[in-house]
Amino acid sequence: MTDLAATDPLPKPKRDLAPILLPVALALLMIPLIGSTSSWLTLTVASLAMGMMIFIMASGLTLVFGLMDVLNFGHGAFIAVGAYVATLVLAPFAASIQADSLLANLAVLAPAALLSMAVSGALGLVVERVLILPVYGQHLKQILMTTGGLIVAEQTLYALWGPQIIPMPLPASLRGSFILGDVAIAKYRVLAMLIGLGIFIAIQLVLNRSKLGLLIRAGVENREMVEALGYRIRRLFLGVFMTGSALAGLGGVMWALYREQVHASMSDDLTVLIFIVVIIGGLGSIGGCFIGAILVAMVANYGGFLVPKLALVSNILLMVAILMWRPRGLYAVTSR
Secondary structure, X not given: OHHHHHHOOOOOOOOOOHXXXXXXXXHHHHHHHHOOHHHHHHHHHXXXXXXXXXXXXXXXXXXXXXXXXXXXXXXXXXXXXXXXXXXXXXXXXXXXXXXXXXXXXHHHHHHHHHHHHHHXXXXXXXXXXXXHHHHOOOHHHHHHHHHHHHHHHHHHHHHHXXXXXXXXXXXXXXXXXXXXXXXXXXHHHHHHHHHHHHHHHHHHHHHHHOHHHHHHHHHHXXXXXXXXXXXOHHHHHHHHHHXXXXXXXXXXXXXXXXXXXXXXXXXXXXXXXXXXXXXXXXXXXXXXXXXXXXXXXXXXHHHHHHOHHHHHOHHHHHHHHHHHHOOOOOOOOOOO
């Protein structure tokens, strides 16, 4: 009997499906309230696209906190820097951006996004070495240091580019909508959904299906043991911070194209929104962050359509409701 018991597979933990079903339930609940099926579909697609862009920006922050226990209140600086760096590529190639060719547009957009990610990641390297490294494990000092870094970055952007708003028009091939009957689905929103979904799948695969992800998660649980095996956890954590910064830069480019403008304080409102998403999803949970971003976008779009005045506080109300249901967020992976 002992041998049989030893060979039995380990019981699999039950999957918590309630948070996954929450956006579905919210979307279905809105159908009778909105009334028009075409309006509901348009708002739902807009919510998914907006949610994917928010997730791209918030995923970096939840990675950094969940894996490194770092409260980075300067995360918004990487968003703004990424957007401004993209203008350096897009402005000289305005003709290619306005060409009615998807390949020509992507030939400019792709290098702009990659350069933004590279610069934001490099800035993350400097921030981690200069601001974060001396205050690991000291949350109050982390908040003060990163908030100060955000202010310095914002003022530096003002000094370099000035206070004016820089237009960032959408490429010609991404303007307009796909018409499906009475429903109009914006082309750029479809692209945003595909990119956001691809990044979510990539992060999940790396963290859960690769040796690198195994080392990172093991380092979080028992850093000394992993270092005793010959792995340099500090370098791994630095890579995580740079990845989170690069994702914020990419999110900044996508959000700037979504709003079709760039300005130095564009990250102010986004930082609050990102922290709400991270708190709703559960500190350190990529899956929770993904669902939280969709919920926040849904509440903003549905609420703005049904009760415009309530839209200003809808995200706060959503966070309160979620935390009353689950005080540690939808999928908490840390007790901090």
